Amino acid sequence: MSYLGIDLGTSGLRALLMSEDGHVFGAVERHYTSQHKHSGWSEQDPSCWTNALEAAAVTLRDTYPEFAHLKAIGVAGHMHGATLLDQAGKVIRPCILWNDTRSDVEAQRLDATQGVRDMSANIVFPGFTAPKLLWVKQHEPDNFARVAKVLLPAAYLNFHLTGDHVADMSDSAGTSWFNVAQRDWSAKLLAAGQMRPDQMPRLVEGSEPAGTLLPAIAGRWGLGPDVVVAGGAGDNAAAACGIGALNEGDGFLSLGTSGVLLAARDGCYPAPASALHTFCHAVPDRWYQMGVMLSATDSLNWLSSITGTSAPDLTSSLGDDLRAPGDLLFLPYLSGERTPHNDADIRGSFIGLSVSTDVTNLTQAVLEGVAFGLRDQLEAFRQTGTKIDRLMAIGGGAKSRYWLKLIATVLNVTLDRPQAGEFGAAIGAARLAIMARTAATAERTLTKPGISEVIIPTPALIEEFEQAYKRFRSSYQPIKSIQSRTSVRQ
Incomplete structure (x- = not known):
């Protein structure tokens, strides 16, 4: 028997074929692009996703005999996107993606509505789904009038596969129409967003048959x-299912384009003022909290692009032993920031440049700035009572041992590097497929990968980095003030 896990990403789809005992037969990827018609807009035609899925499935079918014994499929997808369907099930307009910021005004207005944060457990960000529909109502009233169903990207693939409008709890929690504590659509939140309950898909847990x-x-x-x-x-x-982050105390650090700290929770403990996300987990009676910084490896890739030096070469110049904090500070806000600032306009900077500054100094400052940004997220977690002592480190940036040593020391947590293998969203989706087909428990199915290396904080430098972090925090306050005054003048 085999199981198919689909990871529907913003730039491509990954399809992974796996056995019930976790052996990966193979995986394929198909890529597509987004459209950006205006500044702040980001859209995709959902046919890109279905075409990619069909092509990937055919390739798996023709390559792996095990595909013929497929028993279940699980889909994971990028959150918050608004896919609008008419009464006949046809797509009305391109999907408005999670990284589209056109609905900033609508998001602020909805976020200020009494009770919205309390019921949704989150700040209403411009990327969330509800403000997108308010934007459509204001600017595309004819399209809004035709909306029979609103589906998130993963739910749209479920619709393609089953013919039914059905979504899971974890994805739906990011719409601002969903009561995260009660794990259900909220009539009051829907009314605040000027939507109807019949326009929402049927809900199931991620590990249940859809x-x-x-x-x-x-x-x-x-x-x-x-x-x-x-x-x-x-x-x-x-992704949490893929690396076994299931119970209170489990979590991961994803050092990718963005930087994510995720912690599994045994209950719903919202803290919207901190800009932490509080969402339902993909299995019943569990939740998770997540902090997001928008420019993690993106900051290093930016430095790579302007220096003409590859990212691995930049980090290797620092050697293997962790250095004491540098004098140069870097604020990693190249594209604004989410946790904890919730500020789309804040921008990055170097502080302390001199004629002696070289590329190695810049690299050290960038890595430290990202680590300090992740520490900001950790402080937000601590405000909710979450205790994080150990995290699994995944993502492209986790290939740098120096960076992980730095982050472990700045956060004062132990980081585990998993053994080589698959442990991302696609394998998590395949594991959910196994649970839906076999009724296997989460404890049996959502296991942790083996650990290849344990990285602990560098004791001799913990206090020095603590002082450097305090200097970092005092530095970004004046930057925000200057940008606020500039915005007012404009």
Whole structure:
């Protein structure tokens, strides 16, 4: 028997074929692009996703004999996107993606509405789904009048696969229409967002069956008539399933384009003022909290682009032993910031440049600035009573041992590097498919990977980095004040 995990990303789709015992037969990727018609806009035609899925499935079918024994499918997807369907199930307009900021005014207005934060457990960010629909109502009233269903990207793939409008709890928690504590659509939040309950999909847990693969697709893919489609998950919840972050105290650091700290919780403990996200996990009776910084490896990649030096060469120049904090500070806000500032306009800077500053100094400052930004997230977690002593380190930036030593010391937490293998959103989605088909428990299925290396804080430098972090915090306050005054003048 085999199981298919789908990771629907912003730039491409990854399809992974796995056995019930976790052996990965193979994986394929198909890529597509986003459209940016105006500044702050980011859209995709949902046909990009279905075409990519069909192409990936055919490749797996033709490459791996195990595909013929497929028993279940799980879909993970990028969150918050607004896919609008009419009464006939046709897409009305391109999907407005999570990184689209056109609805900033609508988000601020909705966020200021009494009770919205309390019920949704989150700040209403411009990237969330509810303000997008308010924007459509204001600027595209004809399209708004046609909306019969609003589906998130993963739910749209579920619709493609099953013919049913169905979504999971973890993905739906990021809409600002959803009561995260009660794990259900909120009539009051829907009314605040000027939407109706009948425009929402049916809800299931991510590990529950959402439906059965349509006969036409099963025939096209050479499959039997009883392939189960799981509820699935939002991408970060699926990643948590992939690395076994299930119980209180489990968590991971994802050092990718953005930087994410995620901690599993045994209850719903919202702290919206901190700009932490509080969402449902992909399995019943569990939640997670997540902090997001927008420019993690993106900051290093930016330095790489302007210096003409590859990112690995930049980090290797620092050697292997952790250095004491540098005098140069870097504020990593190249694209604004989410946690804890919730400020789309804040921008980065170097502080302390001199004629003696060289590329190695710049590299050290960038790595330290990202580490300090992650420490800001950790402080937000601590405000909610979350205790984080150990994290799994994943993502492209986790290949740098120096960077992990630095982050471990700045956060004063132990970081585990997993053994080589698959442990991202696609494998998390495949694990949810296994649970939906077999009714296996989360404890049995969502296991942790083996650890290849344990990185502990450098004791001799903990206090020095503590003082450097305090200097970092005092530095970004004046920058925010200057930018605020500039904005007023403009």
